[in-house]
Amino acid sequence: xxxxxxxxxxxxxxxxxxxxxxxxxxxxxxxxxxxxxxxxxxxxxxxxxxxxxxxxxxxxxxxxxxxxxxxxxxxxxxxxxxxxxxxxxxxxxxxxxxxxxxxxxxxxxxxxxxxxxxxxxxxxxxxxxxxxxxxxxxxxxxxxxxxxxxxxxxxxxxxxxxx
Amino acid sequence: xxxxxxxxxxxxxxxxxxxxxxxxxxxxxxxxxxxxxxxxxxxxxxxxxxxxxxxxxxxxxxxxxxxxxxxxxxxxxxxxxxxxxxxxxxxxxxxxxxxxxxxxxxxxxxxxxxxxxxxxxxxxxxxxxxxxxxxxxxxxxxxxxxxxxxxxxxxxxxxxxxxxxxxxxxxxxxxxxxxxxxxxxxxxxxxxxxxxxxxxxxxxxxxxxxxxxxxxxxxxxxxxxxxxxxxxxxxxxxxxxxxxxxxxxxxxxxxxxxxxxxxxxxxxxxxxxxxxxxxxxxxxxxx
Numbered sequence: 001x002x003x004x005x006x007x008x009x010x011x012x013x014x015x016x017x018x019x020x021x022x023x024x025x026x027x028x029x030x031x032x033x034x035x036x037x038x039x040x041x042x043x044x045x046x047x048x049x050x051x052x053x054x055x056x057x058x059x060x061x062x063x064x065x066x067x068x069x070x071x072x073x074x075x076x077x078x079x080x081x082x083x084x085x086x087x088x089x090x091x092x093x094x095x096x097x098x099x100x101x102x103x104x105x106x107x108x109x110x111x112x113x114x115x116x117x118x119x120x121x122x123x124x125x126x127x128x129x130x131x132x133x134x135x136x137x138x139x140x141x142x143x144x145x146x147x148x149x150x151x152x153x154x155x156x157x158x159x160x161x162x163x
Numbered sequence: 164x165x166x167x168x169x170x171x172x173x174x175x176x177x178x179x180x181x182x183x184x185x186x187x188x189x190x191x192x193x194x195x196x197x198x199x200x201x202x203x204x205x206x207x208x209x210x211x212x213x214x215x216x217x218x219x220x221x222x223x224x225x226x227x228x229x230x231x232x233x234x235x236x237x238x239x240x241x242x243x244x245x246x247x248x249x250x251x252x253x254x255x256x257x258x259x260x261x262x263x264x265x266x267x268x269x270x271x272x273x274x275x276x277x278x279x280x281x282x283x284x285x286x287x288x289x290x291x292x293x294x295x296x297x298x299x300x301x302x303x304x305x306x307x308x309x310x311x312x313x314x315x316x317x318x319x320x321x322x323x324x325x326x327x328x329x330x331x332x333x334x335x336x337x338x339x340x341x342x343x344x345x346x347x348x349x350x351x352x353x354x355x356x357x358x359x360x361x362x363x364x365x366x367x368x369x370x371x372x373x374x375x376x377x378x379x380x381x382x383x384x385x386x387x388x389x390x391x392x393x394x395x396x397x398x399x400x401x402x403x404x405x406x407x408x409x410x411x412x413x414x415x416x417x418x419x420x421x422x423x424x425x426x427x428x429x430x431x432x433x434x435x436x437x438x439x440x441x442x443x444x445x446x447x448x449x450x
Contacts, residue, residue, distance in 0.1 A: 002168050021169035021212050022202050043200050045353060050266055057266045062199050064192070066169055067214065110266060131352030132264025 008068050010034060011078040019065045025051075025058075028065035029075065036076045036105050040134075047133030048106035050113075051075050057113035059132070074112075076105035084115055087150045095146035099137035106133045111147045118158060121151035165202070171214040175300075175329060178215050182325045183302040189213050191327055193236055194270040196263070197279060221274075221329060224248070233331040235274020239286075240265070242273060252333065254289035254342035254361040261285060261346045264353045274328045277313065280320045280384070281355075287314070287385035288361035289344050290331070291377035298330035305329070314384035338363045338373060343443050345436055349423060356380045357423045358432050362440040366448050371395050376440075381416040381433055388415050391437075400445055408441070409434035 003018035010029065019028060026049045029037045037060055040046035044062040051060050052074040079085030088111055091097070098104050107130055114129035126147050127140075135143065172178040182189050190210040192198050201207040215221065215236065223234040224245050231252065233242070239262050242248055242255075249256045262268055262276075262285050276286045277297070287310070295310040299322065313320050322328070333339070342363035348354025359379040365372045374395050376388040391411045398404050418429035 001166055004169050020165075021167040022165055022199070024199050042203065044196060044267060047264070047266060047353075056269045058270055059266055062195055062197075063270070064169075064195055064198070064212070064214070066171075067195065067216065113266075128352070129265055132266045134353075 004066050006066055006069050008071060008073060010073045011075055012081075021064065021066055023065045024061050025053075025063040025065045025068050025073075026060040028068075029060060029073070034075050034077070038102055038105055040102070045134070046103075046106075047110065047130075048103050050106040050109040050133060052078075052109060052113060055113075055116065057110055074109075076108050079108060079112065084150065084154060085112060087153065088112060088115070088147070091146040091150045092143070095142045095149070097138060097142040097146040103133055103135040103137075107135065107143055111150070114147070115151060115154060118154070119151065120160075121148055121155050123148055126151065166209045167202075168211040169214065170211060171217055173217055175218055175220060176302075178213060178218060178327065179300060179302040179325075181211075181213055182327065185211050186324045189324065191215055191278070193272045193275050194238065194267075196267060196271045196275065215327070216270075216272075226335065228335065230335055231333045233273060233333075235277075235328040235331065236272050237274075239263070239268035239271050239273065239276075243268065250340070251335070252289075252293060252339050252342075254292055254339075254344045254363060255286070257342075257344035258285045258289045258346070258359075258361065261344070261348075261352075267353075273331065277310075277331075278320060278322060278328060280314050280318050282317050282382065282384055283356045283359070283380040284385060285344075285346060285356060285359065285379065288359055288377035288379045289342070290333070291385060291387050292342060292361045292363045292375040293333045293339055294375070296332045297328050298332065299326050300329045301325045301327075307332075311387055314386075316383045338365050338375075341365065341444055341448055343440050343447075345440050345443075347432060347436065355423065358418075358429055358436055360433075360436040360440050362437075362444055364441075364444050364448070366400075366445070370397060370399050372397075376412075376437065378412075378416065378433065378436075381418045381429055383417070388412060391415060400441070405438055405441065409438055412437045 006017045006019045038048040040048040042061045044059045049061040110130045193216045221234045221236040225232040243259045344361045346359045347357045361377045364374040379385040413434045416433045418426045420426045
């Protein structure tokens with residue numbers, strides 16, 4: 001069984017490893033201690049494994065670990081490094097957007113990916129942005145509102161005036 | 164135990180050379196939307212995974228007066244960013260909007276969606292009504308295949324194991340703008356289509372001069388409904404014509420019962436989807 005060299009940066013940390021071709025990025029990340037990336041359906045349906053790869057949201061359960069070679073991965077633990085990340089965390093807590101917490105890291109990464117595009121705040125667009133992540137607890141309302149509030153504040157701070 | 168190997172060619176020529184050398188041992192991968200699930204379900208085992216996702220020359224959207232050319236590795240997100248596709252190829256754009264979810268769209272490729280050949284592939288019905296042609300290459304030669312001749316059965320296409328799709332060509336004609344795509348799913352996103360329809364049409368003096376209809380998830384492959392098209396062309400569209408056309412649609416589909424719906428429901432809903440699409444386009448054409 002053949003292994004292949006993987007050079008990857010996760011939350012700023014450089015990692016060298018050998019991986020099997022059929023190993024998912026999800027399993028690789030969790031094996032390296034990044035257990036904030038959750039394992040749900042492993043089919044690409046539930047989205048709780050969502051991370052950022054070179055700035056784009058991807059579902060890590062269906063991404064081959066080897067495909068992340070040479071790339072930069074950001075998980076929910078990286079949120080505390082940026083102002084918008086910290087705002088998202090706070091907003092989720094303040095809005096009660098977390099119940100069991102299992103979808104939360106996936107939702108946060110989808111939200112981060114959406115907000116990084118500096119969009120005009122729009123609840124319908126937020127719904128679309130998180131449409132690939134399943135939550136069984138909250139009914140989504142508070143998650144959408146938590147993201148919306150950060151989007152509004154961000155938009156205002158970019159000098160766009162009030163929404 | 165699984166014995167997978169991996170290689171990531173950086174050029175089309177290198178990829179074709181590998182496919183020609185290893186043939187049935189190979190499995191082309193790009194966005195990998197389904198690869199790991201297939202491995203888990205033991206549909207794929209002991210293959211050389213040929214990862215073509217790094218071949219930048221296969222990722223493009225080019226337009227001239229006559230044609231639109233799309234590279235097979237263009238992702239669904241990249242296609243949605245294209246103003247040309249949004250404004251001029253409406254059934255395709257509408258399908259992209261309903262494709263999986265925004266996260267999967269970042270890595271899923273249009274070539275992969277076609278080559279995987281699910282009967283529910285959402286880019287297929289629009290590309291069928293746009294009369295797309297596929298450029299298919301192996302190491303020695305290139306051939307052009309019309310999309311209507313590409314699908315054989317669920318997950319099986321005319322691609323030989325040393326071939327890959329290298330381009331998708333669509334003629335740039337005005338009918339492409341007057342089109343729509345309607346998808347029925349059990350959810351509003353991240354849903355495998357239960358039934359889908361793509362349609363383009365042109366009318367003059369209240370008569371239909373051209374119409375193309377394709378459906379998905381209602382047969383072993385996505386397909387054009389040529390008999391319904393022939394019935395409609397030249398006719399003035401009224402309630403009686405629509406009713407008769409709906410019956411023909413119902414007779415043209417060959418659905419199965421599965422977790423999403425029964426075959427009876429699918430047969431019934433095929434006529435409804437057809438009517439919705441036709442009415443939408445007729446009203447659009449009226450302006």
